[in-house]
Amino acid sequence: MVTVDPRLHRTVTAQPYPLLFATISGAHLYGFPSPDSDFDLRGAHVLPLDLVKRFLRIIALISFALVITWEVEGAEVRNADDVFCQFTNATRSAALASYWTMIMEGRVVSMVQNFEGGLRVSKSRPAKVLIETAVEGYGMVRIGFDGTNGWQLEPNQTLQRLSANAIAGLREEADFLPVNYSRERVKKIRLRGRSMIEQAACYRLEVTREDGSEVLDDFSIATGLLVARSKPNRVLELFADYREFGGVLFPTRIETRRGSETEQMVTITNVAFHAVPEEKFYAREFTLRPGFLAPAVRNTPGKADHLDAVVQRTMDDLGIPGLAFAVVRGGTVIKAAGYGLADLERKTPVSTETVFEIGSMAKVFTATIVMQLAQERKLKLDDSIGKWLTNCPPAWRKITVRHLLTHTSGLRQSIVPGTLFREVADEEIIARAAKMPLQFQPGENWSYSNIGYQLLGAIIQRSSGRTWPEEWRARIFLPLDMANTQRMSASVKVGPRATGYMFADGGTISPGLYDPSGTAAGNALSTLGDLARWDSALGGDLILSQKMLEEMWRPCGLNRGKANWYGTGWFLDEYKGHRIVYHGGDTVSGFTSLLMRFPENKLTIILFCNRLGVDKQRVGRLIADEFLTPTENTRP
Secondary structure: OOOOOHHHHHOOOOOOOOOOOOOOOOOOEOOEOOOOOOOOOOOOOOOOHHHHHHHHHHHHHHHOOOEEOOOOOOHHHHHHHHHHHHHHHHHOHHHHHHOOEEEEEEEEEEOOOOEEEEEEEEEEOOOEEEEEEEEOOOEEEEEEEOOOOEEEEOOOOOOEEOOHHHHHHHHHHHOOOOEEEOOOOEEEEEEEEEEEEOOEEEEEEEEEEOOOOEEEEEEEOOOOOEEEEEOOOOEEEEEEEEEEEOOEEEEEEEEEEEOOEEEEEEEEEEEEOOOOOHHHHOOOOOOOOOOOOOOOOEOOOOOOOHHHHHHHHHHHHHOOOEEEEEEEEOOEEEEEEEEEEEEOOOOEEOOOOOEEEOHHHHHHHHHHHHHHHHHOOOOOOOOEHHHOOOOOOHHHOOOEHHHHHHOOOOOOOOOOOOOOOOOOOHHHHHHHHOOOOOOOOOOOOOOOOHHHHHHHHHHHHHHHOOOHHHHHHHHHHOOOOOOOOEEOOOOOOOOOEOOOEEEEHHHEEEEOOOOOOOEOOEOEEEOHHHHHHHHHHOOOOOOOOHHHHHHHOOOEEOOOOEEOOEOOOOEEEEEOOEEEEEEEEEEOOOEEEEEEEEHHHOEEEEEEEOEOOOOHHHHHHHHHHOOOOOOOOOOO
């Protein structure tokens, strides 16, 4: 757990306690690491990085959704994998896949800093977390991540935005399935043999990270449970008193020692899985520096209404250079508008015809084509992917097409080294992915995977005889007259295009990174009008039968239970008692997109922003509020 360096008191303000919790680095937006860009942290109290890492790793371990994705050789992988499989089975952590929210409550006592207080950690899928500590004699310290923005709030302090590195750590820890030992971070992991910890015989694993640091994890031979984690700096973390909550075993006592001295003790008194109000994760007091961006202006002709004012205010609050949205009701566009600037340098306004990158939203095109091929009996969803892909490793034999569609294959999220910012052939993707061990056995759990959808692109070609871009065009874009929608590539020519942006140092904004590497997992270019045509087609049988569409919008099955937040190519949710099916996208080029459907209301929100990391769910739901009547807003 966190052990606060006493020297920190000599470098901060006169507050009696520094900030308790902060975060580690490493982001995953659209499967790629985000650039390091920091928000203004004036007046913030930030812990030394090694102490911060220790706290967040333990929060992740307490939640026990531990996914291991390392790359080493030979028997070491099999032996280490056996230990972790035993751990997963012992804690029954697969049951976490059926939960949408999780709340852990307990108490923290720091002997080093001489404080104690109540602790509450709230998590909500797909990636929201709130850490609250009621420090006795000081007050409530809060760290929050709402899916996009990270913030911290201490007594008598102004609300602070967290840095991009901090947000990346919170994004990872917010998930129920954080990748604690990812390939980018871990150089080697191996079974060291046996150890004795607190009179318990254990298997000891040695993990060597890319920076050369090492940790030792000790798992009980008798129970399979994690007993301890130790480091070369004589810090030992002990996990004990496991109890069952919601069918999963959690440690309820976590002790941090340095040498023989206990530095901090955390006790967990309860873990619950009831709903967490969405507003808890948001810090609505966010305001940007004056002059950060010019006030957003509505560019679409016609009389402005209340929604225009809401959108403009939200753009100003969140720092969005340009935004376009459309509202479709029953197949008809009832409102469409553009705001702000498509290009800050050229002062080009956003219109309803502006072309935006849509990122992973394009996965719905790939999923739809696979379902069409299944409908035509050119493939089966339960086909092993080895039927369609050559040179599959033995670990892939049980992976089916359905597993790829539903992100339940066990494949990792993405291939980063050497594949960013260039177009990559399917064969190279398969060859690189085949070297990576699975995170879990197919169907055992859920983990978002761009690799899975890249493999689907290769399967489309082998089963249809045409490449996936050709299938996108022939089966969707041409029949629906989606003239401005194309696969992203270096040679693509459409217009007028928006420029993407991202936050930079000092609370400013800079252009995003040019990335032409469109794959079957995303990226593509599109417009409001084109996606409105796509949405209208989903209301009939032109693209897919309604039976097949409903199958795509049902929770995907796991070997034990269901993943209620994901179907087949679509995320699933509800808002104010109404079912939502949606998909969004974020790109390193600097774009955020969302297509959100309320099937029973025949209402769809299409949203584009030319800034990376905008809270698309928040903006989309603000727009939807204007079109859901008071009666519709009431849960039956």
